[in-house]
Amino acid sequence: MKTLRYTGLLLCLPFIYGCGSKPKAVTSNANTDTIPVQVMPLQQQSGNTSITVSGQFTTDDEVMLSFKTGGIINTVNVKEGDAVKKGQLLATLNPTDINAQLQQAQLANEKAGRDYQRTQNLYQDSVATLEQLQNAKTAMQQAKQQLNMAVFNQQYSQIRAPKDGYILRKLANAGQQVTAGTAVLQTNGAGAGEWKLRVGISDHEWAALQINDKAEIETTALPGQTLQGVVTRRSEGVDAATGTFSADITLTGAKPKAIASGMFGKATISIQHGKTTGSQTWQIPYEALLDGDGANGYVFVTDDNKTARKVKVTVAAIDKNTVTITDGLANARSLIISGSAYLTDSSAIIVQSPKTASK
Template sequence: MKSIHYATLLLCIPLFYACNHSNQAVSKKTGNDTIPVKIMKLNQENTNAAIAVSGQFTTDDEVMLSFKTGGIINSLLVKEGDAVKKGQLLATLNLTEINAQVQQAQLSYEKAKRDYQRTKNLYTDSVATLEQLQNSKTSLQVAGQQLNLVAFNRKYSEIHAPENGFILRKLADAGQQVSSGTAVLQVNGAQSGKWQLKVGISDREWAILKLNDHATIETTAVPGQMLDGVVSRKSEGVDAATGTFTAYITLTGNKPKAIAAGMFGKATLHPSRTTEHKGTWQIPYEALLDGDGNSGFVFITNDNRTAHKVKVTVAGIEKNTVTISDGLQDAGALIISGSAYLTDHSAISIH
């Protein structure tokens, strides 16, 4: 009788463990339905707030001047900082070589002219053929174009000031041999008062600023005086040297004479108050999913229990953050950790 009881007990043990394992699996599955995440409260930034920047004064007509032909510099007639007038002679090459080329072209042209006239007379007397006359005329035209070419090169073996302005830099010296197109002088048209302040701005600032936004500028060259300006231009790409975008602030109103190229200045930019200037949000780079151009997706939560996937508009990307300009207006909190395991309407737990 005891052996029957023992046998029955042994048969029940596997069934007991099977039921217990099933209960544990159900319990484990129920517990893992909620995904642990970390969240961040969202604070909308005011894009109408003033932006402080700094940079250097320049003009919109800075230009590098060079010779059309290569050769040895004969003379440099100006120094850095000199004021120049439009058309003023600034530098010359040694003209021995180019003058020889001009003379050679002139002699070739004169010979071609004589040959054409001789062939024309022979053609009139029915001695030369029409083909010989046409070939002679073509040779004359080629020689004339060659003369025009070397005369043009002779003209641009001298450098003249393109506008009233100042010499910013002297990049070569008399006696130096330079090749065609090598920069010799850098000049600008500062005498016309076209001053600009060139400043670096971040991605977020680039997205906020619009052309003609007002700016106030100050510089130690005119202490105590605030200069007015407007944003006249924004770069369409990042400066590889600085890693920032570039904006140009053109001075308006009275322009002081004490400003010089390269001088340091500070500016306060005032973004215009238009409907385009909505608030923005700064979020961690890791929170953005499936980024494509100026759009992407993030997970948010409004009740700390359910995750929702929403589409957002990207206004700029910086080193560790992303600027969002649209899509988070109705978000209570942003999910910044655990997003990779989420789907829309996933249950979450805050950690």
């Protein structure tokens, strides 16, 4: 009898153990599904943001100088860095070929004039026809235009300075054969032209940038100094060489003596979103942005401090530790800034203070 009672008791033990362990399992799963996070309130700011870009200084009157016709360069009278005066002779072609063409054109013009005069006399004597007279006149006019073209080509077989300025680059040397239009010298009117910083910008920076946006410019040639400028041009197409857009920032103050063409500079441009589009922006920590791709990214927000919600945002600029957002956060109350890596859309969360999280 005792043996039967003990056997029945042993068979009931697993059921008793199982019933007693269920509450602990439920509590454990509930704790695992709730993710601790930190949040910050979202507040719209003014539409003024900034982007940092870099480029090279240049002027608005740089010009590539070349010969009108091809030939062998006879002389190059300047070197890089030389100051030049308007009309100064900079380079010449070997004159043998162009002088021969000019003499041929002169001889042809003289012959055409004699032929026309002879035909006109014969026409008055009723020996030549009206058609012959007209053809002789046309030939004379053609010869005269050929002579004018030869004179023009001889004039532009020399390169002269278009204005006072400096030689920026020397691209060919004496004895070198060049074709018509090949650049030989690059000059600028550094004393009169406006100085500007030509910078490369991405597609979303191009979209945000506006003419007359103000900028502050720095260069290593002027340590501790800040130059003031304004955006005066945005390119309307991508540069095939760099794959980026470009913009010009024109200096608004006096040109410093330490600035030279080709020198590198760095500019911080203030983008006035509020004035151009009427939109507002948000500044969020860089760590809160997930899956960034160009001008788009994702963040987690919460409206009740109990559930996370994943939203798509538009990125206007990234500067050091902050990101400027222009769209996507209008209907959000708080931004999740810590713990985002463990979240999915609609995850349950528990908000912790920074002090609690550090412990």
